[in-house]
Amino acid sequence: MLQRGRAGSLHTHCAVPMGTTAKEEMNKFWAKNNKLNRPMSPHISIYQWSVPMMMSITHRGTGVGLSGGISAFALLALVLPGNYPYYLDLIHSLSIGPALLGLAKFGIAFPLSYHTLNGIRHLFWDSGKGFTLPEVYRSGYVVIVLSILTSIAAIAYM
Ligand code: HEM
Secondary structure, three states, rough: OOEOOOOEEEEOOOOOOOOOOOOHHHHHHHHHHHOOOOOOOHHHHHHOOHHHHHHHHHHHHHHHHHHHHHHHHHHHHHHHHOHHHHHHHHHHHOOOOOOHHHHHHHHHHHHHHHHHHHHHHHHHOOOOOOOOOOHHHHHHHHHHHHHHHHHHHHHHHH
16 A cells, blocks of 8 residues: 655555465464464354244244245245145044144244344344343243244134
8 A cells, every 4th residue: 555654755565475375374263273272253152042042043943944945845835746735635634643643734834924023123123223122122022922822823723
């Protein structure tokens, strides 16, 4: 970089020698960490678990789960020979108990309702509001309770 010195004269300023690649720097970084037996960032084992943290992880988990589930459903619909009512009848013919069936339905309904409601919480945060710790907890509990209630309501209609 060209900089003007105190006396006003121009001189070049070279901060980093360009002798190494990013990969070499990373290798050096990890070799040093291993040699000094340093714990790996972000030190997952030393964090104290909290409700907002669990909810954040669950939002990502349900987002990825929904993406995978919907993609799998769409692909199966394309490649399987039968149609939807056929497979629905097939499931009915297995005579699965109501408890297991309810659990399976909850497993489908909950990720969708949780991700949608928590997504609305995220969009609300995007307005710049609701970031005090009590507000984060309060909106979190509202989302958890509403997700469970809407999932149970959806199961009743499934
Ligand atoms: C089947 C429907 C949906 C799928 C497959 C889906 C999938 C995903 C995925 C994969 C992510 C990224 C998660 C991460 O890496 O952290 C995500 C994030 C997000 N989703 Fe969804 N989503 C769906 C529905 C919704 C709905 C209905 C809403 C809102 C009403 C919503 C709001 C959000 C928001 C706000 C984020 C970003 C959260 C952040 O800032 O970290 N999503 N979603």
